[in-house]
Amino acid sequence: MPEAEEMAPPAIELRGIDKRFGAVHANRAVDLTVRHGSIHGIIGENGAGKSTLMAILHGFYQADAGSIRVNGQEVAIRDSRDAIRLGIEMVHQHFMLVDRFTVLENVMLGAEGGPLLARGAAKARAELARLGETFGLRVDPDARIEDLPVGAQQRVEILKALYRGAEVLILDEPTGVLTPQEADDLFRVLRALRAQGRTVLLITHKLREIMAITDSVSVMRAGQMVAHRETAATSVAELGELMIGRRLTAPAPRPPPKLRPVLLDARNLSVHDAAGVERVKGVDLALRGGEILGIAGVAGNGQGELLEALAGMRRPSGGEIRLGGRTVFPGRGFNPAALRRQRLGHVPEDRLRCGLLRDASAAETAILGHQDDPSWRRFGLLAPSAIAAHAARLMHDYDVRPADPALRSALFSGGNQQKLVLAREIDRDPEVLLVGQPTRGVDIGGIDAIHQRLLACRAAGKAVLLVSVELDEIMALADRILVMFDGRIMGELTSAEADEQHLGLLMAGVAQERVA
Amino acid sequence: MNALPRWAELALLPVLNLLLALALTALLVLATGGDPVAALTALAVGSLGSADAIGYTLYYATSMAFTGLAVAVAFQGGLFNIGAEGQAYLGGLGVTLAALYLGFLPGLLLLPLAIAGGAAFGAAWAAIPGWLQARRGSHIVITTIMFNFLAAALMVYLIVNLLTPPGSMAPESRPFPEAASLPGLAQLGFPSSAPVNLALVLAMLAALGVWLLVWRTAWGYALRVMGQSPAVAAYAGIDQARMIIWVMALSGALAGGVAVNELMGAQHKLLLGFTSGYGFTGIAVALMGRNHPAGVLLAALLFGALTQGGAELAFEVPDVPSEIVVLIQGLVILFTGALGNMLRPALARMLGRAGG
Numbered sequence: 112m113p114e115a116e117e118m119a120p121p122a123i124e125l126r127g128i129d130k131r132f133g134a135v136h137a138n139r140a141v142d143l144t145v146r147h148g149s150i151h152g153i154i155g156e157n158g159a160g161k162s163t164l165m166a167i168l169h170g171f172y173q174a175d176a177g178s179i180r181v182n183g184q185e186v187a188i189r190d191s192r193d194a195i196r197l198g199i200e201m202v203h204q205h206f207m208l209v210d211r212f213t214v215l216e217n218v219m220l221g222a223e224g225g226p227l228l229a230r231g232a233a234k235a236r237a238e239l240a241r242l243g244e245t246f247g248l249r250v251d252p253d254a255r256i257e258d259l260p261v262g263a264q265q266r267v268e269i270l271k272a273l274y275r276g277a278e279v280l281i282l283d284e285p286t287g288v289l290t291p292q293e294a295d296d297l298f299r300v301l302r303a304l305r306a307q308g309r310t311v312l313l314i315t316h317k318l319r320e321i322m323a324i325t326d327s328v329s330v331m332r333a334g335q336m337v338a339h340r341e342t343a344a345t346s347v348a349e350l351g352e353l354m355i356g357r358r359l360t361a362p363a364p365r366p367p368p369k370l371r372p373v374l375l376d377a378r379n380l381s382v383h384d385a386a387g388v389e390r391v392k393g394v395d396l397a398l399r400g401g402e403i404l405g406i407a408g409v410a411g412n413g414q415g416e417l418l419e420a421l422a423g424m425r426r427p428s429g430g431e432i433r434l435g436g437r438t439v440f441p442g443r444g445f446n447p448a449a450l451r452r453q454r455l456g457h458v459p460e461d462r463l464r465c466g467l468l469r470d471a472s473a474a475e476t477a478i479l480g481h482q483d484d485p486s487w488r489r490f491g492l493l494a495p496s497a498i499a500a501h502a503a504r505l506m507h508d509y510d511v512r513p514a515d516p517a518l519r520s521a522l523f524s525g526g527n528q529q530k531l532v533l534a535r536e537i538d539r540d541p542e543v544l545l546v547g548q549p550t551r552g553v554d555i556g557g558i559d560a561i562h563q564r565l566l567a568c569r570a571a572g573k574a575v576l577l578v579s580v581e582l583d584e585i586m587a588l589a590d591r592i593l594v595m596f597d598g599r600i601m602g603e604l605t606s607a608e609a610d611e612q613h614l615g616l617l618m619a620g621v622a623q624e625r626v627a
Numbered sequence: 628m629n630a631l632p633r634w635a636e637l638a639l640l641p642v643l644n645l646l647l648a649l650a651l652t653a654l655l656v657l658a659t660g661g662d663p664v665a666a667l668t669a670l671a672v673g674s675l676g677s678a679d680a681i682g683y684t685l686y687y688a689t690s691m692a693f694t695g696l697a698v699a700v701a702f703q704g705g706l707f708n709i710g711a712e713g714q715a716y717l718g719g720l721g722v723t724l725a726a727l728y729l730g731f732l733p734g735l736l737l738l739p740l741a742i743a744g745g746a747a748f749g750a751a752w753a754a755i756p757g758w759l760q761a762r763r764g765s766h767i768v769i770t771t772i773m774f775n776f777l778a779a780a781l782m783v784y785l786i787v788n789l790l791t792p793p794g795s796m797a798p799e800s801r802p803f804p805e806a807a808s809l810p811g812l813a814q815l816g817f818p819s820s821a822p823v824n825l826a827l828v829l830a831m832l833a834a835l836g837v838w839l840l841v842w843r844t845a846w847g848y849a850l851r852v853m854g855q856s857p858a859v860a861a862y863a864g865i866d867q868a869r870m871i872i873w874v875m876a877l878s879g880a881l882a883g884g885v886a887v888n889e890l891m892g893a894q895h896k897l898l899l900g901f902t903s904g905y906g907f908t909g910i911a912v913a914l915m916g917r918n919h920p921a922g923v924l925l926a927a928l929l930f931g932a933l934t935q936g937g938a939e940l941a942f943e944v945p946d947v948p949s950e951i952v953v954l955i956q957g958l959v960i961l962f963t964g965a966l967g968n969m970l971r972p973a974l975a976r977m978l979g980r981a982g983g
Contacts, residue, residue: 468856
């Protein structure tokens with residue numbers, strides 16, 4: 112229908128969308144028009160309301176007011192089945208895949224096509240091959256999800272959506288878990304989708320991605336749509352300013368580190384995972400007060416296990432750990448609670464899985480790990496008022512929004528959850544602070560605030576160990592950088608020596624001698 | 628998502644669910660040719676219509692409160708204790724041994740010792756599955772179920788072979804000494820001879836204690852953290868193995884309260900099968916009471932009333948099949964537990980519109 116194509120109504124048109132959660136006004140009179148066959152970016156800080164808006168479009172929430180039009184038709188989206196019927200599919204930040212199923216089985220899930228699997232499977236297999244050809248989405252249909260790297264798992268999510276006939280694909284922070292190369296692959300797929308007339312909605316806080324891939328972009332701030340731009344006619348600086356409502360300042364140069372003695376020392380440390388695979392292989396590191404030691408590497412090369420071992424959550428299988436000059440491993444009382452008492456702070460890599468109590472209030476999350484502290488006891492019993500007051504102070508000091516200690520932890524945005532976890536750990540005035548992926552899923556304004564906190568710890572003479580897959584972050588913060596590959600330290604660079612090329616080669620497992 | 632005001636959440640929704648269960652019961656009575664009005668009247672009068680009725684209702688409710696608390700406290704730690712029945716049974720052994728072998732002591736000493744004996748034996752019987760879960764990874768649901776059967780077999784053996792006095796044909800222990808009997812409310816001026824006794828007060832104190840422990844101590848905080856997420860508990864440095872063993876022991880000790888109510892308060896001797904299913908009713912009570920002590924007390928009262936009213940119903944209205952009582956209990960569990968959120972969206976919409 113070429114004539115129809117010419118005057119095609121917008122793929123998605125939202126008018127006056129309004130949504131409240133109790134006191135939180137997540138979306139205020141939001142308008143959004145997405146052209147058919149375009150890649151449309153939505154940016155905004157965490158808590159700006161992007162995810163809520165997309166959840167409304169996908170039927171997870173219903174708007175309190177406003178209308179939704181799909182291809183010019185006014186529609187009611189009551190649940191995700193309605194959305195799927197309208198061809199709106201979402202790829203979540205956390206994948207919705209059955210780990211033990213194969214790619215084929217995951218794709219068929221919910222679209223089995225009858226009580227017997229064989230016919231549906233044959234059809235799905237043919238369709239997968241076709242989709243893979245058309246969009247450059249090649250995945251082995253018989254591989255089990257748990258055996259696939261993250262980038263491939265994401266391709267399966269996209270395939271699943273396309274298999275169900277997605278016309279509009281919503282991607283929520285899709286590159287958060289990807290290496291730069293995997294992100295490039297994803298962008299190729301998105302361009303192929305656009306070329307085939309599909310519409311892509313990309314939610315992200317990464318301005319560079321917006322500039323690289325989108326046709327047009329909408330900016331949200333504090334629940335409102337503040338601007339719509341054609342990507343070609345805008346700039347990173349303008350978008351950043353629109354997003355946080357003020358001009359971004361360039362980071363101030365760091366003063367040279369004021370080094371203190373070694374506070375954390377690991378020698379020949381080995382760690383096995385639950386399946387018995389050696390994930391950390393004889394790592395040596397020494398961390399001094401007053402410095403930030405960065406550990407770079409592609410996700411899954413043992414950094415996570417190393418961090419958990421140093422925090423006492425995982426028992427090393429060999430080696431020695433000294434904290435503040437005392438041997439804590441091997442030895443009795445090697446556990447997170449005891450290490451915490453010896454002034455170790457730990458911001459875990461995965462805050463949702465283990466850093467906070469999702470179903471409990473922010474106040475309860477604010478005392479996690481420190482529940483034995485007598486300062487929130489009255490007459491020997493926990494005093495909710497004292498805990499709430501403590502949480503309110505932390506939330507005020509670290510600008511956690513909304514500053515409501517009674518709000519359920521899960522209802523805060525990622526950046527605010529992270530600020531709360533960071534507040535809890537830094538407020539205890541630790542000598543050694545272990546930090547994993549501090550800005551994963553955190554917006555620009557939040558990233559800056561978190562980085563300032565870590566630099567303040569460094570200035571105060573604390574020893575900070577920073578594990579991050581974001582090279583920008585490592586380079587902006589670390590005084591020294593260790594690169595991990597396959598459980599080993601591949602090399603050490605000072606912040607002056609480090610550039611993306613050097614780091615990239617080490618991260619790929621190319622030994623240091625050949626780099627230098 | 629469908630947030631309700633607190634009063635509607637805690638009062639209106641459960642009451643509506645209960646009414647729904649009763650309405651369906653009425654229909655079923657009608658369908659079996661009975662008179663629903665007479666049946667429901669008999670149920671209400673039989674459970675709450677006289678001092679005797681109230682006395683029996685409270686007596687049953689006491690045992691259900693103990694097992695309800697037992698299940699609820701374990702559930703706060705993410706553990707599903709199905710073994711309250713066996714733990715209560717073993718609690719009976721503890722009570723009996725103390726009452727019989729320390730019977731020479733005065734009541735002031737003997738009563739607390741016998742109560743402690745019941746709690747200790749219940750705790751020990753629950754701590755073993757706890758230990759198996761914590762140190763050996765055997766799933767608590769499976770082991771507690773098996774421990775119910777073990778408890779039943781063990782108690783039959785002990786009662787029949789060791790505790791029944793020589794020459795007696797009835798499988799029960801010799802009577803407890805007077806000093807080991809818990810005063811009934813009748814002795815304190817309650818105008819009925821129903822066996823409701825001071826164990827009722829003990830159950831209420833236990834509920835208060837559970838609330839304080841779980842919501843007002845660091846230990847309870849750690850317990851709830853573990854119940855919400857073992858990964859978070861590991862991060863926080865909570866010793867989960869220890870926690871599992873201790874909370875199971877606490878759960879078993881609470882279940883032991885059934886023996887206090889039944890044996891020290893009413894029977895004054897140990898008899899076969901005295902727990903008569905209270906351990907399983909406790910699961911329903913905890914479920915309906917949302918694993919909160921206040922909710923457990925209210926739910927225990929409801930189930931106590933259904934048990935007592937049901938007995939009266941079978942007696943007063945003979946053309947209603949006696950299974951109807953079990954049916955009512957089932958419907959109550961169905962509507963308050965499994966379908967507990969069925970009315971929520973509609974209610975949220977209605978209240979939202981009314982409230983603006």
